[in-house]
Amino acid sequence: MSDRPRPGDDPASARRPLPQGILTKVSAEDRGLIERPALTPHLDFHAIDDRQTLLVSEAFNTLLHGPIYGDLLPLLDGRPQDDIAASLAGVHGAADVRAALAGLASRGYAVSGDHSMDRGRAAYWSSLGASPRWAEQRLAAATVAVDGDDGHLSRRLEAMGVTTDAESPALTAVVCADYLDERCDAINRRHIASGAPWIPVRPKGLQPLFGPVFRPAEDGPCWACLAYRMRSHREVHTFLRNLAGDDAAFRPGAAEPAVLDTVCGLVAAEIAKWLVLEETAPLHTQAISLDVGRLK
Known part of the structure; x- marks a missing residue:
């Protein structure tokens, strides 16, 4: 022992x-x-x-x-x-x-x-390192607020056993068209002031992107740092934004409904994984990008 x-x-x-x-x-x-x-x-x-x-x-x-x-x-x-x-x-x-x-x-x-x-769901969580009772308790106790969603992500979270409610959430998921939107900057400032964790989710486009979980009250990923790196790799888009304002920025709009539903399901699963596994979950420190065109 x-x-x-x-x-x-x-x-x-x-x-x-x-x-x-x-x-x-x-x-x-x-x-x-x-x-x-x-x-x-x-x-x-x-x-x-x-x-x-x-x-x-x-x-x-x-x-x-x-x-x-x-x-x-x-x-x-x-x-x-x-x-x-x-x-x-x-x-x-x-x-x-x-x-x-x-x-x-x-x-x-x-x-x-x-x-x-059921056996399959319990095996999923124990395969990830969490006992079924621990996972069930964590999911039952957690509440996630979803900002900017049309219902896709909220429904998927609820199917995972996560309550979606804006009242005292353990995490706020911000569905956005672009990580560099002024709205994300404002949300980040509010969460820095409150210390509450949040996660950006860009579900549309051929390369959906979500995460990491920004935790202002702890050491970890920083939205401003990520935004700075993204601007340096998107010179033309940054030029348009600087020239004509946030409304002129390019925002991916490709969205096949079946693919969008799958992406939201994966995002919900990864958020649930973070709620259950905490610091060992990929979203704790990583942004996750998918290539739905080439399945990479």
């Missing part, structure tokens, strides 16, 4: 959960002797013989040694751990069962089955 401090030793631990094996974000219910343990959803298992069991997934595989695992893993379906121990009585002692359960949890191979996600 790890000798790192456990949540509760330090108030900051509730905000920055410690890694647990293959998982980086877990709830208190996923630690120690889990009340209703379930096999981490993106994992599958296969008995090699009566003493070895193979855990497999898309990107991670490991071999568990010991006869207890071949008997224990089929029972990790969210039933109470006392029922699991009772089912294995006469084959494995209760202390051995509980020790094996705690060991699986410490490595991220077992999580709390007390959540409402």
Whole structure:
């Protein structure tokens, strides 16, 4: 078992959960002797013989040694751990069962089955390093305000389980035609004053762009710095803006509805990922650009 401090030793631990094996974000219910343990959803298992069991997934595989695992893993379906121990009585002692359960949890191979996600959605989040219960709690607690949307992004966020509301949001998504719009400059100034995080989203054009999450209250990406670099790489567009004002600037308008819907779905998924994974999510430090014409 790890000798790192456990949540509760330090108030900051509730905000920055410690890694647990293959998982980086877990709830208190996923630690120690889990009340209703379930096999981490993106994992599958296969008995090699009566003493070895193979855990497999898309990107991670490991071999568990010991006869207890071949008997224990089929029972990790969210039933109470006392029922699991009772089912294995006469084959494995209760202390051995509980020790094996705690060991699986410490490595991220077992999580709390007390959540409402279906298997596919739960496997998506655990594949990314978040237990289903942690992801469900984070998404339920988060609110995102969407500024300038025609409904595409809001609907996609709500489908991800994120509430969209302008009241005390955890994040504001600003849908824009151009990162260099005067509106974005004004929004950035307001968020610097409030310290609240925001993210620009340009969904149209053959090269949609979104992110990063600007967090004025923390060290990290800076809209003014990004805008400066973008101006230096778009000399003709900057010339037009300087010559005739913001209204003269070129703004990409290409928008096939099916593609636009797909882009908004991806943006919503990445925002949800940031809400759940926090500093390990790509949007925490990166802008993401797509090339929908050449799929690059």
